[in-house]
Amino acid sequence: MVSSVPMTTSHWIKQHTFSSPDISTDVLIVGGGFAGLSTAYWISETRPDLKITLVDRGACGFGASGRNAGFLTKGSASFYQSLCVKWGAERALEILRFAEESISLLQQNILKASPEIKVERTTCQTLFQTDAAHGAWKDERFDPEKFGFGWKKQDHLPPSLRSKFFGALEGANEYKINPVQLMGSLKKLLQARKVQVLENVSVYEITPEGINTEINRIRAKQVVLALNGYFSEYHSAFEKLILPYRAQMVAVETDEELDCPALYYDPPERVYWRKTSSKVFLVGGKRLLDVRGEHSNFDKITPVIQQGLEAYLRDKLRLKYKVINRWSGIMGFTDHELPYICEVAAPVPTFMLGGFSGHGIGLGFKSGLEVAELVAGKKPKSFFSQFREPEIRL
Numbered sequence: 001m002v003s004s005v006p007m008t009t010s011h012w013i014k015q016h017t018f019s020s021p022d023i024s025t026d027v028l029i030v031g032g033g034f035a036g037l038s039t040a041y042w043i044s045e046t047r048p049d050l051k052i053t054l055v056d057r058g059a060c061g062f063g064a065s066g067r068n069a070g071f072l073t074k075g076s077a078s079f080y081q082s083l084c085v086k087w088g089a090e091r092a093l094e095i096l097r098f099a100e101e102s103i104s105l106l107q108q109n110i111l112k113a114s115p116e117i118k119v120e121r122t123t124c125q126t127l128f129q130t131d132a133a134h135g136a137w138k139d140e141r142f143d144p145e146k147f148g149f150g151w152k153k154q155d156h157l158p159p160s161l162r163s164k165f166f167g168a169l170e171g172a173n174e175y176k177i178n179p180v181q182l183m184g185s186l187k188k189l190l191q192a193r194k195v196q197v198l199e200n201v202s203v204y205e206i207t208p209e210g211i212n213t214e215i216n217r218i219r220a221k222q223v224v225l226a227l228n229g230y231f232s233e234y235h236s237a238f239e240k241l242i243l244p245y246r247a248q249m250v251a252v253e254t255d256e257e258l259d260c261p262a263l264y265y266d267p268p269e270r271v272y273w274r275k276t277s278s279k280v281f282l283v284g285g286k287r288l289l290d291v292r293g294e295h296s297n298f299d300k301i302t303p304v305i306q307q308g309l310e311a312y313l314r315d316k317l318r319l320k321y322k323v324i325n326r327w328s329g330i331m332g333f334t335d336h337e338l339p340y341i342c343e344v345a346a347p348v349p350t351f352m353l354g355g356f357s358g359h360g361i362g363l364g365f366k367s368g369l370e371v372a373e374l375v376a377g378k379k380p381k382s383f384f385s386q387f388r389e390p391e392i393r394l
């Protein structure tokens with residue numbers, strides 16, 4: 001794997017003006033994506049007496065949090081089917097409740113008070129192209145109705161999808177969001193609360209004397225690592241736990257009138273897509289076309305995936321379009337598809353949250369609250385620790 005940002009500090013740089021004075025804080029949050037920003041929000045909400053510092057080696061929201069498809073969703077029918085198979089229906093339902101609460105907390109605490117964030121209520125549809133594809137996908141351990149998914153028959157799909165799909169499992173109360181606006185508003189809110197936000201600062205080590213960055217040392221009483229797809233790059237202790245996978249997207253413009261107001265997943269095709277305006281479509285996925293190549297923390301687009309995404313637009317959605325943007329981002333996957341939120345053995349008391357496995361926007365806000373409660377000593381374990389809690393030593 002290739003690291004894109006230099007770590008450690010040379011003898012020469014240390015003596016140069018790049019370095020800045022050491023600082024002290026109560027809680028240091030490393031990683032300014034949605035997970036880190038949400039954690040900072042909840043700590044500042046529940047413990048306004050604490051000094052909080054958040055650092056990111058780039059700019060806040062420049063990781064996956066600002067590169068995703070903007071599905072603010074509890075998750076697709078496929079996600080819950082897979083969780084039922086792994087954990088049983090009862091526990092999968094608990095995860096659904098967690099996701100619902102996470103979105104509702106984000107609504108009440110951030111979205112209602114932030115008119116600058118473009119957000120739109122919609123539904124989420126898991127599409128099937130044929131009856132046989134739906135049949136092959138079904139699993140007796142997953143009852144869609146229990147999870148709030150209703151079957152939308154072909155003749156109830158919008159006319160533009162009727163000829164292409166046999167039907168869909170639809171979940172209500174989902175949202176389309178502009179993720180960069182969300183990250184920007186969270187950052188502003190934190191700064192208004194006097195959270196110290198330091199960008200272009202890379203943390204590379206936690207020592208008993210403090211947390212070393214390439215420009216200074218930060219003395220902190222507690223540390224939160226929110227590195228998602230970059231955990232394994234930070235320390236080998238995370239290598240087997242959180243695997244980095246690249247996810248690519250393409251944005252296209254079309255003049256065709258397509259009535260597609262929802263968030264769409266097409267499980268057999270391994271794609272997800274949505275419209276952002278009447279003329280602009282985003283489509284992402286097709287990672288399985290190059291599983292080995294996409295197991296990477298290096299941000300780049302590749303022909304095989306981009307061609308796969310375009311083939312879907314052209315052959316399945318039968319669109320005529322013009323490509324207006326292509327990009328990628330790095331996700332962090334765990335083998336159980338759920339994040340790790342737990343304590344980590346380190347020279348300074350440290351917690352981690354990450355491994356959102358492609359669902360961080362739906363799960364992230366309440367995950368930040370879970371960490372805030374661990375930091376404040378309000379509870380010994382997070383919700384997710386019942387699924388798996390690794391022992392990690394840095």
Ligand SMILES: Cc1cc2nc3c(=O)[nH]c(=O)nc-3n(C[C@H](O)[C@H](O)[C@H](O)COP(=O)(O)OP(=O)(O)OC[C@H]3O[C@@H](n4cnc5c(N)ncnc54)[C@H](O)[C@@H]3O)c2cc1C
Nearest residue numbers: 031033034035057063064065068069071203228329360361
């Ligand atoms: C193309 C794509 C589409 C997606 N679509 C969706 C979607 O529609 N809905 C959904 O729910 N999820 C989606 N996801 C997943 C979602 O974006 C992530 O789960 C979520 O953003 C994770 O947030 P995070 O804060 O944990 O990670 P990130 O946003 O990646 O933040 C981690 C941060 O850590 C910083 N960092 C790393 N190392 C260091 C260091 N040593 N020192 C300091 N800072 C460091 C990075 O710069 C980065 O900003 C998608 C992801 C991608 C890539």
